[in-house]
Amino acid sequence: MREPSTTGAAGTTDAFDALGDLYEESARLPFREHLEHHSVRKAVGDVTGLDALDLGCGSGVYTRRLAAWGAARVTGVDCSASMLATARVVERARPVGARYVHADATRPVTDDGTADLVLSVYVLCYARSQQELTGVLTTARRALRPTGGRLVAVTLNPDYGRGTAYYAPYGFTLTQPEEREGAPVTLDATLPSGGRLHLTAHWWSKDTYERAARAAGFARTSWTRLTVSPQGRELLGDAYWSAYLRAPQALILEATAS
Numbered sequence: 001m002r003e004p005s006t007t008g009a010a011g012t013t014d015a016f017d018a019l020g021d022l023y024e025e026s027a028r029l030p031f032r033e034h035l036e037h038h039s040v041r042k043a044v045g046d047v048t049g050l051d052a053l054d055l056g057c058g059s060g061v062y063t064r065r066l067a068a069w070g071a072a073r074v075t076g077v078d079c080s081a082s083m084l085a086t087a088r089v090v091e092r093a094r095p096v097g098a099r100y101v102h103a104d105a106t107r108p109v110t111d112d113g114t115a116d117l118v119l120s121v122y123v124l125c126y127a128r129s130q131q132e133l134t135g136v137l138t139t140a141r142r143a144l145r146p147t148g149g150r151l152v153a154v155t156l157n158p159d160y161g162r163g164t165a166y167y168a169p170y171g172f173t174l175t176q177p178e179e180r181e182g183a184p185v186t187l188d189a190t191l192p193s194g195g196r197l198h199l200t201a202h203w204w205s206k207d208t209y210e211r212a213a214r215a216a217g218f219a220r221t222s223w224t225r226l227t228v229s230p231q232g233r234e235l236l237g238d239a240y241w242s243a244y245l246r247a248p249q250a251l252i253l254e255a256t257a258s
């Protein structure tokens with residue numbers, strides 16, 4: 001893949017600057033570890049020997065996981081230089097062979113068409129317009145092999161639990177003052193270290209995601225709900241997870257070109 005010299009979607013890069021270490025920490029929150037990571041692992045399936053792209057890789061949490069799960073070639077792409085700096089520090093300290101590329105995925109990053117899998121975790125919901133959403137999906141589509149290539153994306157569930165405190169037991173809140181396509185949805189979380197995440201994503205309906213995927217050249221899309229790992233159930237009990245599972249904050253969108 002060539003390395004474009006873009007600086008990222010205006011606003012998006014700034015929002016994530018200096019968050020690399022906090023993102024590393026957030027990956028250990030129970031809802032990320034036992035719901036999201038577990039569900040992503042199941043959704044991607046056997047990645048042994050695959051060429052995998054982590055689109056919007058941030059600090060490289062999933063880039064490293066893809067390598068650990070057996071992918072032969074892993075590339076992380078992100079528009080935040082600061083997030084990538086954290087990813088590269090971790091790669092130097094504990095090398096897994098990951099390559100990191102600084103680029104804005106709303107514009108074409110690659111048309112290699114060689115990746116078997118594109119994983120994109122909490123990135124599509126940061127698109128600020130339908131054009132940006134289609135742009136990111138088009139980058140994913142062009143990166144993938146035309147036959148057999150697969151996108152697995154975790155994004156904000158359009159039917160997430162309303163009410164700012166709904167997800168407080170899981171360590172974060174979501175605030176959405178307006179109900180409309182593209183409406184800002186703000187996530188606030190205080191991590192065990194005292195560090196704070198304050199990020200604004202955007203609400204898109206399932207229809208909008210599916211239309212954008214078709215415009216990007218994907219023929220099929222499907223949605224999957226997150227499930228809790230056996231360890232998560234054992235550690236925290238079914239009662240702890242029940243409110244989350246009634247209205248999960250995230251869903252998995254899968255898309256294939258054929």
Ligand SMILES: C[S@@+](CC[C@H](N)C(=O)[O-])C[C@H]1O[C@@H](n2cnc3c(N)ncnc32)[C@H](O)[C@@H]1O
Binds near residue numbers: 013106136
């Ligand atoms: C919420 S973080 C998730 C990071 C990582 N996927 C994870 O789950 O740990 C979203 C990441 O997507 C990146 N991002 C958002 N829009 C992007 C775009 N248009 N192009 C490239 N990266 C983007 C941000 O810079 C940020 O690092």
